[in-house]
Amino acid sequence: MHRRASAPDAPANITCCTRLRPLAIILPSEIQAREFDAKLLLACFLAEHGHSTIVGARHEIHANIHHLPRSVYVAKDIRTSSLRMVEILKALGHRIAAWDEEGLLTFSRELYYARRVDAKVVGQVERFFAWGPENKALIEGAPGYAGAPVHVTGNPRSDLCRRELRGLHLQDVKRLQDRFGRFILLNSNFGSVNHKVRSQTTGPGRPDAKGRYEPTPDMDSALRHRQQMFGIFRDLLPRLADAFEDRKIVVRPHPAEDHDAWRAAAQAHDNIEVLHEGAVLPWLLASGVTVHNGCSTAIEAFLLDRPAISFQPHGVEARPPALSDRLSHAAETPDDLFAMMRNCLDGAVGLPQTGAQRKILAGILAATDGPLASQRIADHLSAALKDEAGGGRAGRRFSGAFSARRRKAHKFLQGLIPGHKAGRAHNRHRFPGLDCAEVNTKITRFAEMLGRFNGVSARPVRKQIFEISRP
16 A cells, blocks of 8 residues: 555655555545545445545645645546646556546437547546446547446446435435425526536537537537526426425526526525535435436436426427436426426325336446445456556656646636636535545445445545545
8 A cells, every 4th residue: 555645734745756656546526515425435445455545626636636646546527628637647657547427418429529528538548437338338439549448337426326325315314304394306407508607608609618629510409408498497486486385495506507597586485495505315315306307316316216307398409308307207388397296296106217217227327236336446446456556757757746736826826816617616616625524424324334344434635635545
């Protein structure tokens, strides 16, 4: 195992040295509520294999990457936006593995490659972990793919929906139900057209916010669809509040979304709450029904055996239904939607889990039974790391450290610009933070649920960065 990282007030002791040593594993988390618990679970399985794993806020890991031990860095995507960091990581002697955090979103092949794939990033990845067979096929057909292993493992996020781990959420579910009763959950995913950082909002006829790709007809169609659905859902919200005056309606925007647009739509309706607090799974379990369009949380509702309704009105840009739509009940008019919601709340409509839907899911998501996805990924990583050590030429490591420091300084200056995506406010929005005691409490809960991870614990490395290991 690599030499243990020292406390945050002595960073020099964890700077990479020239001798070879076993590689650590780094699991960065961009959005705390979405990813952190799942990556912590994977880190616990890796600790059982004897590996030291770094978990924490992605922006903090990137800012301090030149101080962290050489590793297998598990990237959250293979997009153009990750290219600069991948180049720095390679220069510092890190190995790159990856999965696509948005791998369950169903795009056309053209749109997926335009929005989610960069050939240079793909070419640097030595090992991929796919959500399921469909995701594996997309990766193997991606520009720049050169034959790296693609393991169909599922993803640690879906592990938290498994029956073995649902007990993790019980206390939060009770708190939510005590607070809101048996509420209606409206989950939105309109970040592309309603981004919290205005410069990141895009639309038809325009490339993405940074001009990394040119618009295509399919991309424009997808953006028109999201714009139209965003407007429809905002108009629907006050009608929903009036139709269900006796219920609390919780609007949970996507982590990237601007909440003010939803608050304006809610107007003076006292039974509407607009908020994004904690992980989504307790909210799905605590709610009476979830309403959405194309939102991936409906897949988690399906896995949790909770009812979800996809509102699919006529008169919008025609798009193939997303996986989340196919795994939900469907309503085409507000009246149909309200009637179906009442039936779900009264228990008159069963769960949307037909044999055809389960077959669809099986082709897209692995590890819904049998070994957890986290265990499968840990087994693959551990096997790949046997007898391997970090290395790299000293000259490249110096260049990598220089580039990492320059990038950190650039991000700091960008963060001084009001409303910039690199600013502290946006980083806190994505990763509010937690202390080491909270991380260890989560590990203890995992151990209780699964009957394993004896001796596994967390220790702080730097701000919002933790090392998970078992002595």
